[in-house]
Amino acid sequence: MKLLSLSEIDRELASWTCQVGELSTTLVDLDNHPGLEHVRAYPPTGATAQRWAVIETALAQLWDDLATATSTLQSAHAVRGARPKLDDDDRAKLTGLLEASAWDAMRASCADVTEFLDAVDEINSRVAQLIAPLLRQLDDAGASTPAAITELLTVSATDPLSLTTQEVDDRIEVLADRVALQVNWPESVAATVTSLDELRSATDRARQARDDAERVVVATFAAPADTEPELRARLVSMTKPDPSALMSLQERIRSTHRQMELHQELAQGLLDRRTELLGRLKAYEAKAARLGLAEDPELLSSHRIATGLLSRRPCELTAVTRAVADYQQLVSDKRGALR
Helix, strand or coil: CCCCCHHHHHHHHHHHHHHHHHHHHHHHHHHCCHHHHHHHHCCCCHHHHHHHHHHHHHHHHHHHHHHHHHHHHHHHHHHHCCCCCCCHHHHHHHHHHHCCCCHHHHHHHHHHHHHHHHHHHHHHHHHHHHHHHHHHHHHHHCCCCCHHHHHHHHHHHHCHHHCCHHHHHHHHHHHHHHHHHHHCHHHHHHHHHHHHHHHHHHHHHHHHHHHHHHHHECCCCCCCCCCHHHHHHHHHCCCCCCHHHHHHHHHHHHHHHHHHHHHHHHHHHHHHHHHHHHHHHHHHHHHHHHCCCCCCHHHHHHHHHHHHHHHCCCECHHHHHHHHHHHHHHHHHHHHHHC
16 A cells, blocks of 8 residues: 555545535535425335435435544544654554545435435425415315315325426316316306307307218218217206316317317318319310310310219219319320320
8 A cells, every 4th residue: 555645644634624524514404405304204105215215325324424534534633633744654544544435426425315305395395386376276265175186295295206397287287277167166167158059059060061061072971979968968967066077078078179170171171172173174174275175076075074073963072083184184185286
């Protein structure tokens, strides 16, 4: 073992004094960390418990390391004393003492503990901060606390690391909607009635669009199911505030409304396709006339086929599409022959 020189010993003693002080300050701060207070107040479960088992051991080891480092530093100072010179035996003792600590490992362990405690405090604080106004709303309205709020508070207390900040925000958003429904029940029911009225109108439009499409084109899609009466009956059956049931009903209404809009778009799309084919046929008929081919027998025959298919009620769009494409190609071919 290479013995440290006197100047090296003094530098190491100064460094140890600084690092022991820093470690002591860090551990005192950790001991007062709200995250540590939290896991001590609420025994962790689940994912939090698994991590805490490791962190708790690491934290205890850090306090042992601090005690050992402090004792070692005191022993080193006692050996060093205030003497201007040291013999080889004292230098050997000091070299052995001052080269025995792993400060990097201690700092890494402190970082792990801090990260864990910060994560616990972040989730718990976020839940508490975001739920507080919801609880005030419920209290002001004299309403009971929903089980979902109690459940989230329980999870954030005992297993906060099973949640992410985004999951907390998402769950709070849902809870806020539930609370709004509960504290404003009459208005919420009235808004749902309005949504049902809009669904009734959307259903009527979808059925009318399908009827129109079936008269004009061959349509094979089924008629949209009219579930509005059933949904309205479910609303009427809610004789007391039930935010969960009302939210479920509102989502069903929104989903059904979207389905009605899709049915209407599908029917209108078929009508628009027929209109587009008719417009294309007229455009190429005009083009043939400009080319002096208005009386061309082949074109007249092809045009009659397309027109005949278009005039049928209902018409077969696939057959019309082929006929218009044939007429279009024939006009293009005869135009090429004129050059």
